[in-house]
Amino acid sequence: LDSAGNYNISIIHTNDIHAHLDQFRATAGTDCDPRYECAGGYSRIKTKVDQLRKGAKDSLLFSIGDEFQGTLFYSYYGGEKIAETMNVLGYDAMTLGNHEFDGGDDKLAAFLANLTFPVVSANIVTNHTGISSILKPYHIFPQHSLAVIGVTTPVTKGTSSAGPGTNFLDPIEVIQATVDAIKTKEKITKIVAITHLGYEQDIELASKTRGIHLIMGGHSHTLVGSMPGAAGPYPTIQKNLDGEDVFVVTAYRWGEYIGYLDIAFDPAGRIAAYTGGPIRLTNTTAQDPIMQAKVDAWRAPFDAFAKEIVGSTTGLLDQSGCQSGECTFGNLISDVMYDYRIKSGGNVDGAFTNAGGIRASISAGNITRGDILTAFPFGNAIVDLSFTGKELWDMFEGIVSKVNSAGSAVTSFVQVSQSISITYDPSKPVGSRLVSLKVSDPLQAVDLTKTYTLATIDFLATGGDYFLTTPKTDFIVLDKLDEVLTAYVQEHSPITPAITGRITKLSSK
Numbered sequence: 001l002d003s004a005g006n007y008n009i010s011i012i013h014t015n016d017i018h019a020h021l022d023q024f025r026a027t028a029g030t031d032c033d034p035r036y037e038c039a040g041g042y043s044r045i046k047t048k049v050d051q052l053r054k055g056a057k058d059s060l061l062f063s064i065g066d067e068f069q070g071t072l073f074y075s076y077y078g079g080e081k082i083a084e085t086m087n088v089l090g091y092d093a094m095t096l097g098n099h100e101f102d103g104g105d106d107k108l109a110a111f112l113a114n115l116t117f118p119v120v121s122a123n124i125v126t127n128h129t130g131i132s133s134i135l136k137p138y139h140i141f142p143q144h145s146l147a148v149i150g151v152t153t154p155v156t157k158g159t160s161s162a163g164p165g166t167n168f169l170d171p172i173e174v175i176q177a178t179v180d181a182i183k184t185k186e187k188i189t190k191i192v193a194i195t196h197l198g199y200e201q202d203i204e205l206a207s208k209t210r211g212i213h214l215i216m217g218g219h220s221h222t223l224v225g226s227m228p229g230a231a232g233p234y235p236t237i238q239k240n241l242d243g244e245d246v247f248v249v250t251a252y253r254w255g256e257y258i259g260y261l262d263i264a265f266d267p268a269g270r271i272a273a274y275t276g277g278p279i280r281l282t283n284t285t286a287q288d289p290i291m292q293a294k295v296d297a298w299r300a301p302f303d304a305f306a307k308e309i310v311g312s313t314t315g316l317l318d319q320s321g322c323q324s325g326e327c328t329f330g331n332l333i334s335d336v337m338y339d340y341r342i343k344s345g346g347n348v349d350g351a352f353t354n355a356g357g358i359r360a361s362i363s364a365g366n367i368t369r370g371d372i373l374t375a376f377p378f379g380n381a382i383v384d385l386s387f388t389g390k391e392l393w394d395m396f397e398g399i400v401s402k403v404n405s406a407g408s409a410v411t412s413f414v415q416v417s418q419s420i421s422i423t424y425d426p427s428k429p430v431g432s433r434l435v436s437l438k439v440s441d442p443l444q445a446v447d448l449t450k451t452y453t454l455a456t457i458d459f460l461a462t463g464g465d466y467f468l469t470t471p472k473t474d475f476i477v478l479d480k481l482d483e484v485l486t487a488y489v490q491e492h493s494p495i496t497p498a499i500t501g502r503i504t505k506l507s508s509k
């Protein structure tokens with residue numbers, strides 16, 4: 001305690017590292033290329049965290065989730081090397097992001113079992129004992145008489161691969177109940193939240209609760225404070241239900257920045273004074289040599305495989321436009337799925353996939369195995385699904401209306417093969433935006449009573465992104481999407497990316 005009776009502590013937070021164990025090319029997000037500025041990497045985080053901790057009497061290091069998914073370190077090792085790195089860095093607590101569920105509950109449980117620090121999320125209810133035995137709503141640091149509560153975005157249920165017995169409650173209600181319980185049971189006033197919800201949601205949370213004065217967030221990859229293009233200050237200060245200040249902070253993504261706050265908590269747990277801000281980690285921060293040697297050794301086994309050239313493309317296979325309309329990469333992958341099913345004897349009328357499943361673009365030139373795995377990291381299998389024409393109409397209506405016929409918010413746009421044609425009018429009311437739907441080769445207006453077979457990915461078949469109002473259970477799992485794409489690229493290079501007009505958005509005047 002200082003002379004005013006305040007408790008001083010340094011708080012460091014990271015979020016959405018997305019398996020960037022190694023440095024990457026700043027802004028471009030591709031592998032580090034020494035001709036350009038490189039950023040991030042756990043060896044830099046280690047150097048900076050050690051330095052900050054040396055200068056602080058008391059400190060806590062938090063991860064706000066989405067450690068999984070984004071590089072081959074995750075695709076190749078699952079959570080194993082991430083856990084090892086986080087243990088070495090000495091995280092004090094973590095909350096779970098949506099992507100921690102990408103490999104299903106079992107993979108997450110294996111990761112959790114390897115961690116040597118507490119993992120908190122108050123709004124996750126699960127019957128998976130490998131998760132429930134480790135995950136706690138909050139954790140108390142008795143030496144600081146400080147509590148940390150975690151919370152995970154409820155969109156996880158539809159956008160990741162959590163098991164059917166794993167569910168996500170309303171964060172605001174749960175957090176308030178947890179704060180109240182901590183105050184009465186533990187007699188603690190310093191309560192902080194680590195929230196994988198998104199920046200806007202964090203501000204809303206701050207405004208609708210009482211008893212928390214620091215919210216460290218993630219998920220939305222929001223630029224704040226000194227970061228160019230910042231959406232808000234660091235900290236963003238929001239009044240809570242008691243009219244007190246709540247600090248909302250976040251640190252963008254991939255470990256390009258870490259968040260840092262030196263805080264004086266008053267006896268009521270409010271923030272009496274602070275200094276700090278986001279710290280950018282680039283070439284000017286030395287890489288911890290021991291940590292970097294580990295990362296280099298882990299990279300070696302997949303690097304040679306990843307660099308193998310399988311073909312080429314004459315232009316950009318673009319992922320960036322896939323959520324708003326037809327995109328070149330979406331056309332290619334859907335056509336590849338359709339072609340694969342026709343050539344393997346499937347009686348399919350077309351193929352579709354989710355825009356959100358296409359994770360990266362591939363630029364003109366050579367295509368490597370690493371490019372393909374980075375774009376399609378989920379290990380999805382291709383499946384055939386049968387639909388009545390009516391079901392197909394309803395599915396595409398749901399997608400263009402962004403809410404399906406069961407009322408669930410559809411969380412991705414769609415991409416389709418050349419044998420599907422969609423026209424929609426976004427100015428029409430939700431539920432009547434689809435203007436025309438044609439299916440089959442040659443294209444024909446969909447017959448609502450006929451049965452169609454379409455190729456897609458297992459994630460969507462089982463209800464992912466809420467494309468299907470009723471998930472299907474009766475499908476056969478075929479070859480893996482990344483492998484089918486690799487074979488296609490090997491056979492058909494150079495690939496010529498094209499927009500063909502298969503998805504038409506009518507523009508209103």
Ligand code: ATP
Pocket residue numbers: 016066097098099102158159160161219220221354355356357358378380411412457459464465
């Ligand atoms: P963040 O990466 O910070 O969590 P986010 O989750 O909001 O951001 P996305 O990056 O779009 O958003 O990731 C979620 C999307 O990834 C899902 O909506 C879905 O489209 C896609 N996705 C997730 N799991 C799978 C999977 N197994 N197969 C195919 N697509 C998937």
Ligand code: ZN
Pocket residue numbers: 066097098099196218219220
């Ligand atoms: Zn997230």
